[in-house]
Amino acid sequence: MCDHTNKNIYLPYLATVEEVIDETPDVRTLKLVFQDEKVRDSFVFRAGQFGEYSAFGAGESTFCIASSPTRKGHIECCFRSVGRVTEELRRLEVGDTMGVRGPYGNSFPIEDFYGKNLVFVAGGIALPPLRTLIWNCLDLRDKFGDITIVYGARTESDLVYKRELQEWQERGDVRLVKTVDPGGNSPDWDGKVGFVPTVLEEAAPSAENSIALVCGPPIMIKFTLPVFERLGFTDEQVYTTLENRMKCGLGKCGRCNVGNVYVCKDGPVFTAKQVKAMPMEF
Amino acid sequence: MxxxxxxxxxxxxxxxxxxxxxxxxxxxxxxxxxxxxxxxxxxxxxxxxxxxxxxxxxxxxxxxxxxxxxxxxxxxxxxxxxxxxxxxxxxxxxxxxxxxxxxxxxxxxxxxxxxxxxxxxxxxxxxxxxxxxxxxxxxxxxxECDAHLPQGCDFVPAQTPVVTKLEHKYAAEIARLEALTPAERWAYWKEQFTKCIKCYACRQVCPFCFCEQCLCDRNKPQMVDTTPRPAGNAAWHIVRAMHLAGRCAGCAECERVCPMDIPLNLLNRKMAMELKELYDYEAGFDVLDKGPLTMFTDKDDQSFIK
Amino acid sequence: MHPEKQKHTFEPKIIAFVCTWCTYAGADLAGTSRMQYPSNVRVLKFPCTGRIDPVFILKAFQQGADGVLVSGCHPGDCHYIAGNFHARRRFAVFRKLLEFVGVDLNRLQFSWVSAAEGGKWVEVVTDLTEKVRSMGPMTEFKELALEEQWSGTIDTPELQEAYNAI
Amino acid sequence: MQKYISQHNLDTLLDTLIKRGIRVVAPRMNAGIPLYEPLGSSGEVVSDTLPRRSAKEAFFPVCEDIMSYKKEGQKVTITDIDPGRFPETVLFGVRPCDAAAIPVLDAVFSWDYKDEFFLERRKKTTIIGLACTAADDACFCTAVGLSPSASKGSDLFLTALEGGGYACDTCSEKGEALIANNQALFDGPSTSNPIPFAEPQTDTFDLTKVKAWLNDHFEDPLWDGIATRCVGCGACAFVCPACHCFDIVDEGTEKAGKRRKNWDACGFWKFTHHASGHNPRDLQPKRYRNRIMHKFKYYDDKFGQTLCTGCGRCVRICPVGIDIAAIVEEINKK
Known part of the structure; x- marks a missing residue:
């Protein structure tokens, strides 16, 4: 939980944009450094938590904290510019100021994953919520079994974190399976071609002593969960994050609920078992 | 009694x-x-x-x-x-x-x-x-109703409505407001719009408010403020009255459903009176394929244009 | 040969919504002919008067304009044939609505200025600026912007300083 | 120990509070509608009709600034709102159905994160409840476990007595403090009996049975039956003493502006609409279901309380006559 020294729980921390990375034509990653010295040291978060990012004059928007908790001193956020706030964020250059509120929500129970094999499955722009966990695990590599990453997008240019995909591919201790939807590949594409669920079925990671982590648009999750069942994963072994419209991020404004579960307070990280218990309203 | x-x-x-x-x-x-x-x-x-x-x-x-x-x-x-x-x-x-x-x-x-x-x-x-x-x-x-017996329906019960002459409430109120000075009218409407809590009941019950996404729900650009402060409320009600000008049929649902009893139909009746005076248009029973503000004639009044 | 510019106490803010084919060209002509007119006017270019939505005029007044000018092609000259005819009706009705709500119509001026009428543009802008200058700032919308619902008001110094800044 | 205050002394009490600079909020007429609003003088109080909007507004304003920002070049300075400056308030003439909703809201506004905007106003406000003597057929407070003489939520509870004056029971230290500060205006307990309380004619709902039905009827034709009528406005949520959902929006120019928190409602299509176009609650039956579920199940799951006090405002105000009491009654019979 974040310790709010000041009393106004809606007041954001100010952060300066240190680096701007264009992942795809409309997806951008911003590297942020908190302006206030005290906040820079005291800001502690866990993989899977999210923040409310302010573009002053436009409002706030909700994305996960994309950088790994093991990397101190800065945080990263990755967003696609679709709405008013994200388009305003896109206009920020290096040195500009924006606001960050958080960290909010629960996180991946990384301690329970020690000693287990990990299977990361992500689609399109849903890699960032898993990327924070991937880097977290890679920084503590010896604590885990083998790590498989299945990541796909509509076309090659839609793949985010291309540099890191390269890095993961070259590492010996990670099995990366890149894919693009049929027809999205260019001639010299070295990854697979096919939808993420089918590619996952081919990769067929073993369910024995392993944890699956899924993140993607609702349609992808709907087709990926059955694949995991066929591969022998039980519902407790599969984790996912839900993306609902949020405003306050701390359980007050009443809009992110799926059934009686507040995605911002009781989530965003849930096991497949919890997701199946929720009514179909997300 | x-x-x-x-x-x-x-x-x-x-x-x-x-x-x-x-x-x-x-x-x-x-x-x-x-x-x-x-x-x-x-x-x-x-x-x-x-x-x-x-x-x-x-x-x-x-x-x-x-x-x-x-x-x-x-x-x-x-x-x-x-x-x-x-x-x-x-x-x-x-x-x-x-x-x-x-x-x-x-x-x-x-x-x-x-x-x-x-x-x-x-x-x-x-x-x-x-x-x-x-x-x-x-x-x-x-x-003020002139449509006691609807025309052009598939079935109308045989009863004939016996109508008692009543004093026209809207016409009297509009005349009273028109007699005020602009400053007094602004004060009157400012007081009314301050009561608005932006529940949008007036928009949701109006048959003519069928836009996929209302101007006021859009934020790129944000033309009308969303918060129910008097400034945002005034802009909302002025835009609503303008978007219904020449279309409103006078069913006064907006006024009926307003939780704060704001006399919204006054704005629409005033617009209807102006359109009757300017372009001889009145909501009626015969279907017109072009409303007053979707057509023009070259003899339209332009005395207010230099 | 600038005319001696007297120091006025109040400089009105005038917003002009103009159509690009006629009035903007007319204003351009006034410029190239070195005609002088008050610099209080801020010109916004639109493809046609038919594109000028009444909510723009409302937004201009809300954001602090003291006077608004809407100008376009003479009827019949419209590049899009009927844009100014529709606009004519729309603004005739919108004027009545603003009048009914209590806005002083002297602050809202409509005009037809063709591409050849640089002089008329200067005349329209100058008349409106002087008229609005004599009327003083438009306080209705400025005061309205500071009004709060009773439950949300706290006597912040900002609010006080804003009130007496009008 | 029950005390007594005459009508005259009560007016004097309110006037002295106003003179002392305390904001006295009570039902008064505003352009023909009874509303909870700050009083100019005690004469303005109207205590025979239920105000059109609820008393939650004294703690959860219809719109309030939560921050302001100024932008210069690449730097932004944000200024916080100092909760210390919320005015001292006495909320007078609050009906039991309004007063009972306020402690229910305490739960969500202090769930882990303390919303100082709400809680600070709560600390600075003394609530003087007033027993209810006039109910119409929309009221159903007795159906949800409350009563026209329930003092829940009030710091001081007045009961109108025959022959004028009010019996007052203190329900909290704030109530005692108010009496202590104005000792002279209060007398010993009176013997005359109270004016008969109102009797809403709905039979009591078994809220646990209603909750049990809701637990496993997320998909049910009942929702389609009601919500085809609902037109999706926010009137019921805004007049409701218990509804607390809000929106946060930035308003201002490029250079400076305010971040404001204002009322929002789950009935609106925009409430859960994603920028991607996806909307988990796209049709009105799903949105209206969420309203009933939140009031009679979700809030109970989270905080063990029902988010409805039976004031009947939503029943009176609904543009299309949707009657929450009839719906819960129907569920109660299933």
Missing amino acids: TSLIDTTIYSAITEAIRVEAARILSEGEVTAVVGYAAARRKGSAQPIVINTAADAGQLIFTPSCVNNLAVYLTKAKKEISKTGKIGIVVKGCDLKALVGLMGESQLKREDMYLIGVPCIGVLASTVQPATGLTAETIAPKCT
């Missing part, structure tokens, strides 16, 4: 509507009938959508049947299945709204089976549902 307006013909009208609805449902001429049914509170009524002839018995028509049911046929109301012909119970003012919607090619006449109602008036929003209909408790719009 002012005399009760004789509403005995409403029970005969209720009977006629039930028989007609049962007939068109059982013969399969319509897939559903949108009408009024009794609600829990004594004397109150609520809209209802019935699909079987057996349910036709629930239909009623009383002075509490105040809703304009046309809103249920617009594309804003996605929940009601629009397969096949739909029957709808319409008062004169509601029918004018339907005619306006047909003019804007939102609805087709052959998709609707119109059950007209000879209406002598319904209750105002400020009275309890069970009170009797008198010159005091009647809705302001009914004091």
Whole structure:
């Protein structure tokens, strides 16, 4: 939980944009450094938590904290510019100021994953919520079994974190399976071609002593969960994050609920078992 | 105590509507009938959508049947299945709204089976549902009604409405406001708009507010402030009145449903008066394929233009 | 040969919504002919008067304009044939609405200025600026912007300083 | 120990509070509508009708600034709102159905994160409840476990007595403090009996049975039956004493502006609409279901309380006559 020294729980921390990375034509990653010295040291978060990012004059928007908790001193956020706030964020250059509120929500129970094999499955722009966990695990590599990453997008240019995909591919201790939807590949594409669920079925990671982590648009999750069942994963072994419209991020404004579960307070990280218990309203 | 307006013909009208609805449902001429049914509170009524002839018995028509049911046929109301012909119970003012919607090619006449109602008036929003209909408790719009007997419907009960002459409430209020100075009018409207809490009931019940995404729900660009501060409220109500100019049929649902009793229909009646004066347009029973603000003549007034 | 510019106490803010084919060209002509006119006017270019939505005029007044000018092609000259005819009706009705709500119509001026009428543009802008200058700032919308609902008001110094800044 | 205050002394009490600079909020007429609003003088109080909007507004304003920002070049300075400056308030003439809703809201506004905007105003406000003597057929407070004489939520509870004056029971230290500060205006307990309380005619709902039904009827034709009528406005949520959902929006120019928190409602299509176009609650039946579920199930799951006090405002105000009491009654019979 974040310790709010000041009393106004809606007041954001100010952060300066240190680096701007264009992942795809409309997806951008911003590297942020908190302006206030005290906040820079005291800001502690866990993989899977999210923040409310302010573009002053436009409002706030909700994305996960994309950088790994093991990397101190800065945080990263990755967003696609679709709405008013994200388009305003896109206009920020290096040195500009924006606001960050958080960290909010629960996180991946990384301690329970020690000693287990990990299977990361992500689609399109849903890699960032898993990327924070991937880097977290890679920084503590010896604590885990083998790590498989299945990541796909509509076309090659839609793949985010291309540099890191390269890095993961070259590492010996990670099995990366890149894919693009049929027809999205260019001639010299070295990854697979096919939808993420089918590619996952081919990769067929073993369910024995392993944890699956899924993140993607609702349609992808709907087709990926059955694949995991066929591969022998039980519902407790599969984790996912839900993306609902949020405003306050701390359980007050009443809009992110799926059934009686507040995605911002009781989530965003849930096991497949919890997701199946929720009514179909997300 | 002012005399009760004789509403005995409403029970005969209720009977006629039930028989007609049962007939068109059982013969399969319509897939559903949108009408009024009794609600829990004594004397109150609520809209209802019935699909079987057996349910036709629930239909009623009383002075509490105040809703304009046309809103249920617009594309804003996605929940009601629009397969096949739909029957709808319409008062004169509601029918004018339907005619306006047909003019804007939102609805087709052959998709609707119109059950007209000879209406002598319904209750105002400020009275309890069970009170009797008198010159005091009647809705302001009914004091100026010229559509007691709807025209061009598929079926109208045989009753003829006996109408008592009533003092026109809106015309009097508009005249009073026009006599004030601009500063006094601004103060009056500022006080009214300050009461608004942006619940958008006026927009959601209006048959002509069928936009996919209302100007006020858009934030790229943010033309109208969303917070219910007086500044945002004033902008909202001015934009609403402008977007309904030349389209509003005078069903005064916006004024009826406003939780804060803001006299919203004054704005629409004033616009209607201006359009009558400027372009001789008036909401009526015959479908016009072009509203006053979607057409022009080269002799339009331009005295205000340098 | 600038005319001696007297120091005025109040400089009105005038917003001009103009159509690009006629009035903007007319204003351009006024410029190239070295005609002088008050610099209080801020010109916004639109493809046609038909594109000028009444909510723009409302937004201009809300954001602090003291006077608004809407100008376009003469009837018949419209590049899009009927843009100014529709606009004519729309603004005739919108004027009545603003008048009914209590806005002083002297602050809202409509005009037809063709591409050849640089002089008329200067004349329209100058008249409106002087008229609005004599009327003083438009306080209605400025005061309205500071009004709060009773439950949300706290006597912040900002609010006080804003009130007496009008 | 029950005390007594005459009508005259009560007016004097309110006037002295106003003179002392305390904001006295009570039902008064505003352009023909009874509303909870700050009083100019005690004469303005109207205590025979239920105000059109609820008393939650004294703690959860219809719109309030939560931050302001100024932008210069690449730097932004944000200024916080100092909760210390919320005015001292006495909320007078609060009906039991309004007063009972306020402690229910305490739960969500202090769930882990303390919303100082709400809680600070709560600390600075003394609530003087007034027993209810006039109910119409929309009221159903007795159906949800409350009563016209329930003092829940009030710091001081007045009961009108025959022959004028009020019996007052203190329900909290704030109430005692108010009496202590104005000792002279209060007398010993009176013997005359109270004016008969109102009797809403609805039979009591078995809220646990209603909740049990809701637990496993997320998909049910009941929702389609009601919500085809609902037109999706926010009137019921805004007049409700218990509804607490809000929106946060930035308003201002490029250079400076305010971040404001204002009322929002789950009935609106925009409430859960994603920028991607996806909307988990796209049709009105899903939205209306969420309203009933939140009031009679979700809030109970989270905080063990029902988010409805039976004031009947939503029943009176609904543009299309949707009656929450009739719906819960129907569920109660299933």
